[in-house]
Amino acid sequence: MLNGNLKLALQKRGRLTDKSLQLLRNCGLDIEDYSERLIITTRNFELDILFLRDDDIPEYVSDGVADIGIVGEDVLYERNVEVDVIRKLGYGKCNLSLAIPENKTLNSISELNGKRIATSYPNLLKKFLDENNIKATIVEISGSVEIAPSLGVADVICDLVSTGNTLKLNKLKKSFDVFSSEAVLIKNKFIDKDENKSLLLNNLLVRIDSALTAKTSKYLMMNAPKLALEEIEKIIPSLKSPTILPLADPTMVAVHAVIPAEQFWEIYQKLKNAGASGILLLPIENMIL
Numbered sequence: 001m002l003n004g005n006l007k008l009a010l011q012k013r014g015r016l017t018d019k020s021l022q023l024l025r026n027c028g029l030d031i032e033d034y035s036e037r038l039i040i041t042t043r044n045f046e047l048d049i050l051f052l053r054d055d056d057i058p059e060y061v062s063d064g065v066a067d068i069g070i071v072g073e074d075v076l077y078e079r080n081v082e083v084d085v086i087r088k089l090g091y092g093k094c095n096l097s098l099a100i101p102e103n104k105t106l107n108s109i110s111e112l113n114g115k116r117i118a119t120s121y122p123n124l125l126k127k128f129l130d131e132n133n134i135k136a137t138i139v140e141i142s143g144s145v146e147i148a149p150s151l152g153v154a155d156v157i158c159d160l161v162s163t164g165n166t167l168k169l170n171k172l173k174k175s176f177d178v179f180s181s182e183a184v185l186i187k188n189k190f191i192d193k194d195e196n197k198s199l200l201l202n203n204l205l206v207r208i209d210s211a212l213t214a215k216t217s218k219y220l221m222m223n224a225p226k227l228a229l230e231e232i233e234k235i236i237p238s239l240k241s242p243t244i245l246p247l248a249d250p251t252m253v254a255v256h257a258v259i260p261a262e263q264f265w266e267i268y269q270k271l272k273n274a275g276a277s278g279i280l281l282l283p284i285e286n287m288i289l
């Protein structure tokens with residue numbers, strides 16, 4: 001597609017697909033149901049989305065087939081490609097971790113010396129071993145790494161862990177973390193020289209930042225006695241000072257504030273104790289700071 005549209009590489013079918021499409025929709029992009037197509041054009045933004053295997057995304061972006069891409073840091077840093085990470089996106093979080101059979105022990109990293117470690121991430125693992133001065137044998141396996149100890153091909157595995165259920169199912173336990181990963185937005189070196197695409201990217205980044213901030217913030221509303229206001233203002237970790245509105249009862253006011261979503265359960269009891277009532281917590285769709 002040789003139009004001037006910005007080209008974004010996304011994982012076609014996998015753990016990052018739905019959340020990436022949701023993020024783009026939260027940016028106001030009108031994306032049709034992509035089903036089996038390889039490329040789609042968004043209806044209301046000059047953006048083409050290329051659906052690819054995640055392993056190919058770093059190379060496609062660095063080669064200029066796509067201008068930008070969304071990929072896990074694990075996949076990105078396992079490869080030696082020249083791209084810039086421009087945003088961490090906060091989803092697809094996992095750890096590349098070392099794990100051993102449940103009946104074995106690994107008390108310190110130095111005990112890895114002389115061990116065979118199975119992984120699909122030989123470069124990230126080698127970097128970790130080198131940094132810690134460990135001499136171990138890396139057994140490279142392309143999938144189902146967790147069965148390597150029971151097959152007798154490795155003593156330890158180094159694989160992605162999220163909930164830990166896969167380890168448990170295979171009678172393994174996590175020992176040390178090698179690398180933490182989340183989904184990131186990457187761009188290539190060529191885009192800075194293309195004025196039109198740079199403008200499109202900047203526009204998209206404003207929307208992405210707004211969507212990411214909105215996701216982690218909530219709109220808090222409550223009624224409170226005027227006399228409790230000073231105490232309530234101290235409790236609310238508001239971005240700016242809260243909005244105070246008069247109510248029909250002259251002794252009461254309404255208090256509105258934007259708060260970090262995760263702090264709500266820490267502060268709501270304190271607010272109630274201070275006299276707040278009718279506490280409402282609402283989602284925010286977009287927030288331009």
Ligand code: PRT
Pocket residue numbers: 011012013014015016052053054055071072073074075092093094159160161162163164165166167181182183
């Ligand atoms: O087909 P394609 O090559 O595009 O996809 P893929 O199968 O290679 O990748 P996919 O969709 O499994 O993962 C894409 C990205 O999601 C990874 O590069 C990570 O950045 C991120 N991610 C987050 C994970 C996990 N969590 C995860 N749990 N990727 C893989 N896993 C696997 C892990 O390998 C292990 O087999 O899930 C299992 C462990 O999960 P828990 O929850 O049981 O611990």
Ligand code: ZN
Pocket residue numbers: 053054055
């Ligand atoms: Zn893959």
